[in-house]
Amino acid sequence: MPNVVLDISPLGLSFYHRHARTGVSRVLEELFLGLYQHPEVRLSLAAPTNLSESIRYAEKAIPGQPLPFVNPSLEQHLAGIENTLLRPFSPQSAFSKAIRQAGFRLRNILNRERSRFDVAAFPPDPVYHSVFFPLPDEVRQAPTVHKVVTIHDMIPLLHPEWFKQSENTVRQTIASIPADGQVITVSQATKNDFCTYTGFDPGRVTPILLAASPDLFYREQDQQKIAAVRKQFDLGDQPYLLSVATLEPRKNIDHLIRCFVRLIRSGELTDGTKLVLVGTKGWLFDTILRELGRNEQIRSRVIVTGFVPDENMAALYSGALVFVYPSLYEGFGLPPLEAMQCGLPVITSNVSSLPEVVGDAAIQVDPTDADALCQAILTVVNEADLRQQMSARAVARAKLFSRNRFVQEHIELYKRIA
Numbered sequence: 001m002p003n004v005v006l007d008i009s010p011l012g013l014s015f016y017h018r019h020a021r022t023g024v025s026r027v028l029e030e031l032f033l034g035l036y037q038h039p040e041v042r043l044s045l046a047a048p049t050n051l052s053e054s055i056r057y058a059e060k061a062i063p064g065q066p067l068p069f070v071n072p073s074l075e076q077h078l079a080g081i082e083n084t085l086l087r088p089f090s091p092q093s094a095f096s097k098a099i100r101q102a103g104f105r106l107r108n109i110l111n112r113e114r115s116r117f118d119v120a121a122f123p124p125d126p127v128y129h130s131v132f133f134p135l136p137d138e139v140r141q142a143p144t145v146h147k148v149v150t151i152h153d154m155i156p157l158l159h160p161e162w163f164k165q166s167e168n169t170v171r172q173t174i175a176s177i178p179a180d181g182q183v184i185t186v187s188q189a190t191k192n193d194f195c196t197y198t199g200f201d202p203g204r205v206t207p208i209l210l211a212a213s214p215d216l217f218y219r220e221q222d223q224q225k226i227a228a229v230r231k232q233f234d235l236g237d238q239p240y241l242l243s244v245a246t247l248e249p250r251k252n253i254d255h256l257i258r259c260f261v262r263l264i265r266s267g268e269l270t271d272g273t274k275l276v277l278v279g280t281k282g283w284l285f286d287t288i289l290r291e292l293g294r295n296e297q298i299r300s301r302v303i304v305t306g307f308v309p310d311e312n313m314a315a316l317y318s319g320a321l322v323f324v325y326p327s328l329y330e331g332f333g334l335p336p337l338e339a340m341q342c343g344l345p346v347i348t349s350n351v352s353s354l355p356e357v358v359g360d361a362a363i364q365v366d367p368t369d370a371d372a373l374c375q376a377i378l379t380v381v382n383e384a385d386l387r388q389q390m391s392a393r394a395v396a397r398a399k400l401f402s403r404n405r406f407v408q409e410h411i412e413l414y415k416r417i418a
Contacts, residue, residue, distance in 0.1 A: 012054030034407030153331025
């Protein structure tokens with residue numbers, strides 16, 4: 001039975017910053033809960049940063065069942081004091097923000113911005129798994145610790161032009177992986193990218209494909225919930241296309257908007273069909289706004305929702321006509337899988353990992369081909385029988401990606417190396 005030490009610091013970060021609940025956070029949460037519930041794993045937790053927040057997250061996720069953290073006792077004591085002060089207040093309140101800032105300053109004074117792990121205090125023969133951040137130096141250098149790092153994508157290194165500033169997290173994480181470490185990638189495409197870029201031993205790289213949460217993403221049958229979401233975003237009774245992505249260049253949303261405008265101007269999209277864009281603002285969001293600004297007469301038909309809480313997403317997916325995801329590059333691509341799990345027909349790109357995700361259950365197009373995307377949208381919108389067929393194929397395809405399989409494949413790797 002492997003002793004697994006899991007870095008949950010991204011979940012601590014997202015506890016206070018809901019907008020930080022990205023695909024990485026969802027992946028880590030599925031793994032954390034799956035390992036906690038699994039009888040073949042002894043689970044401990046680590047937080048190289050954001051320790052107090054990570055403790056709060058763990059307390060909320062598994063109430064009444066405290067899990068051991070491997071952080072030094074002094075750090076845990078300071079985090080406990082901070083959390084005692086924080087508990088009476090909402091995580092998003094001004095009081096919480098002030099207390100957390102004071103805690104941050106105190107850690108700076110004590111030179112404890114990052115944890116200083118004592119590997120000798122870890123459980124015996126431990127497997128340390130970092131799902132996003134670099135391995136701590138103490139862990140990386142310890143010969144008694146089995147190291148596992150998850151690489152979600154290589155995009156900042158392969159396409160730095162898609163980022164406002166140099167994205168160093170991926171580079172730093174890769175630099176922290178020792179030659180005897182193990183790497184998990186979220187797709188075969190990402191494994192290929194990683195091995196080609198780094199020259200790392202492919203035998204030490206294991207693709208484990210992700211899964212969408214069945215608790216959050218499902219075919220919503222409650223029409224009242226769908227109607228409530230429609231009302232919230234002023235969608236009325238009009239049909240709508242849906243896209244879910246951080247609004248940044250790589251997601252190719254400006255291309256989708258241009259195609260949508262073209263179809264409206266040609267008169268081929270009738271009945272007031274709308275385009276709903278869900279996601280937080282990313283770099284070059286102004287480029288997307290300019291696409292809307294050039295077409296004032298149809299701005300009312302493009303709805304930019306901003307962040308939408310997880311609990312509303314099943315209804316938003318289930319109420320749409322079609323999900324459109326013309327991304328230029330993905331390490332995996334969770335939103336198309338989430339949409340398929342909700343029974344939504346999907347149109348997506350034929351590049352990087354996306355064909356691994358959607359298989360033959362979706363329409364795949366070149367993400368730079370406007371004619372192909374326009375035709376695909378029209379075909380799905382106008383053919384009800386096709387939508388039903390695609391919906392059935394989507395649900396069947398999504399069942400191939402399960403939480404149990406995702407967690408079990410991690411455990412098999414842990415057992416193999418420990």
